[in-house]
Amino acid sequence: MITLFQFPRALDVPNPSPYCLKVETFLRLAGLDYQVRTLLNPARGPKGKLPFIQLDDEVIADSAIILRTLERRLGLDLDAHLDAAGRGRALAITRLCDEHLAWLLVYFRWIDEEGWAEFRPLFFAGLPAPLRALVPRLVRARLRRGQLAQGLARHSREELLEFAREDLQALSELLGAAPYFGGLQPCSADAAAYGVLANLILCSLDNPLSRLAREYPVLVAYCERLRDKFWA
Numbered sequence: 001m002i003t004l005f006q007f008p009r010a011l012d013v014p015n016p017s018p019y020c021l022k023v024e025t026f027l028r029l030a031g032l033d034y035q036v037r038t039l040l041n042p043a044r045g046p047k048g049k050l051p052f053i054q055l056d057d058e059v060i061a062d063s064a065i066i067l068r069t070l071e072r073r074l075g076l077d078l079d080a081h082l083d084a085a086g087r088g089r090a091l092a093i094t095r096l097c098d099e100h101l102a103w104l105l106v107y108f109r110w111i112d113e114e115g116w117a118e119f120r121p122l123f124f125a126g127l128p129a130p131l132r133a134l135v136p137r138l139v140r141a142r143l144r145r146g147q148l149a150q151g152l153a154r155h156s157r158e159e160l161l162e163f164a165r166e167d168l169q170a171l172s173e174l175l176g177a178a179p180y181f182g183g184l185q186p187c188s189a190d191a192a193a194y195g196v197l198a199n200l201i202l203c204s205l206d207n208p209l210s211r212l213a214r215e216y217p218v219l220v221a222y223c224e225r226l227r228d229k230f231w232a
């Protein structure tokens with residue numbers, strides 16, 4: 001049995017973390033049985049982040065390593081219908097989503113003042129009062145240090161939105177008229193793409209990045225399609 005450890009559902013999406021939603025979407029695309037255990041504190045994961053899974057007796061962290069391990073162990077290949085170039089494209093889309101667009105998502109929730117003013121009360125509503133004052137500030141300060149080290153938080157808001165526009169435009173062009181990034185059937189990149197795009201487009205937030213993402217009708221229709229087919 002596969003046990004997925006992730007944050008509780010929030011913000012009107014199955015998971016507020018693009019990486020947790022990526023893994024759970026992958027499990028659904030692959031038609032695997034799994035159970036979910038929710039955690040609030042990512043420090044309980046083996047790498048200090050969520051998601052992680054337990055597969056038999058083994059604990060595996062990081063969405064990319066989880067997907068790769070599941071594919072190898074269970075003899076799955078969501079990209080089997082793709083040629084070599086299609087597989088390369090799927091990896092490039094996944095990396096764009098995981099390593100760039102998801103970082104922008106974090107910036108516009110946690111660092112940007114307008115995004116933070118909206119996100120903080122919604123996301124931390126369930127915390128008891130003494131923690132509600134402290135925890136958000138501590139987590140935000142840690143994420144800001146991470147974003148500064150990565151480099152994104154050194155740019156202006158306008159520069160960041162321009163990066164986001166390029167990412168979203170590229171995803172929209174790559175998808176085109178196809179139902180999935182894998183073409184007529186989903187591929188591994190659809191897990192990563194849905195993880196971050198649903199968190200921008202379908203979530204209850206209305207920050208500048210979500211507003212920008214909702215300007216792409218191809219991506220909005222894509223999120224609705226995956227939601228209706230795999231999450232209904």
Ligand SMILES: N[C@@H](CCC(=O)N[C@@H](CS)C(=O)NCC(=O)O)C(=O)O
Binds near residue numbers: 016017019020051
């Ligand atoms: N590379 C990791 C990234 C996971 C990640 O950044 N998870 C975030 C939630 S979206 C987290 O747990 N952050 C906790 C922290 O940074 O302290 C993956 O693909 O799983």
